[in-house]
Amino acid sequence: MNRRDFLLTGAAAGTLAVADTWTPAFARPRSKLRLGMIGTGLRGQSLMGSLLGRGDVEMVALCDIEPIMLARAVAAVEKAGQATPRTFGADGDVHAYRRLLELDNLDGVIIATPWEWHAPMAIDAMQAKVPVGCEVVAGITLQDHWDVLRTQQETGTPYMLLENVCYRRDVMAALNMARQGVFGELVHLQGGYQHDLRGVKFNSGHPDEPYGSGVEFGDKGWSEARWRTRHSIERNGDLYPSHGIGPCAHLANVNRGNRFTRINSFASKARGLHDYLVDKAGPDHPNAKLKFAHGDVVTTQIACANGETILLQLDVSLPRPYSLDFRVQGTEGLWMDVNNGVHIEGKSPPHKWDDAQEWFAKYDHPLWKKHAETAAGAGHGGMDWFVLNGFVEALKIGDPMPIDIYDAVTWSAITPLSEQSIAGGFETLDFPDFTEGKWKARKPIFALDSGY
């Protein structure tokens, strides 16, 4: 029995509630998809590279309000030998994407715009019955998350959060180990986003120099410096939780027999971005006078109904090498990402680390074994290929989205909750149950079990 049959049979028999966000109307098997993309900036173009490399996707419509980015994306489609796509937004109309959604030949749309646009664009797309693959995050406010969820439930339009780190090879091997009980019963998980973004949040504004080229942002900046920096000035919280929490939530079976119950966040003082600007431009540059609300290191703790704790850290404004800092710890042992170490009691030398790669080679996830060659060369070490493959294949055969609406809103709502916690003096808050009780009956079936 394949995954879809299993889901349908289970749902029909009333034994599973996993298919509850899936509408059979979209289950028309198709061999090829016609996709649109809203936001053809650096991320959109990179995702499109993976999509254009497949034989089963045609990019038929693109929307961006920045003509340079739009033109580059059109050129990429043409270079791949596909017909020139319809374009929208070159006139600067921020709502031009709605005209794209009116096209009658779209099988789905990828949203890769600034965060504040994700919820309104996804809601409009779902209302127009255009399936959505949305870049992280799902929304800004807690209300956004409920609105995205309700729209999905009311329209039945497929929605997937394109959380690529869930597909990282070591993360999937660790999940495979956890599923096979190698770590024993899981007790504690860690993850985060620890990436020096100072040179992303400020640049020269030149379209060919998006990284580390200057100290401008907003209208004078380019790409993420145009919009992301403002969030550091105005907001304090874990603004980018899904790369860390996605894998942890999979490991802990969140929304499928488990759920987040309580959350708090602590934020350090903000020094990194100010010091960077003074260092680069001197104390008299106007941007050296900026005040940043966003603490340099934001630490979030989450409790789960089944007794696990999860720790997330956002650390993007200080000098540091990249690390998502995963830790998967159970009654029999643990994996720690940062030292590339696995220790399993009775198998590893006492009180010593094994090289994690030895374990990961043995427990390489079947999906990676199957697709490693195809994914090689795609963005972020291949995981971008996997997340798009999940979206495309599920849409083609009418499967439920591999990372579904409950995952999306649960992971992404950490942001407004952490802002609320910090604003309230690092208060511990109840975590909303977006499944409204369904988490108890939903079974642990994910993306990673799909077979594609």
Ligand SMILES: NC(=O)c1ccc[n+]([C@@H]2O[C@H](COP(=O)([O-])OP(=O)(O)OC[C@H]3O[C@@H](n4cnc5c(N)ncnc54)[C@H](O)[C@@H]3O)[C@@H](O)[C@H]2O)c1
């Ligand atoms: N999953 C990942 O690994 C990953 C990596 C990078 C970025 N991202 C996410 O992708 C998204 C885009 O990031 P980016 O780096 O490409 O930023 P970017 O600034 O390079 O691209 C965003 C594009 O959206 C366009 N845009 C803004 N408002 C618009 C509107 N109303 N209509 C149409 N287009 C509009 C901009 O002109 C810009 O070209 C963000 O949400 C970011 O967090 C995810």
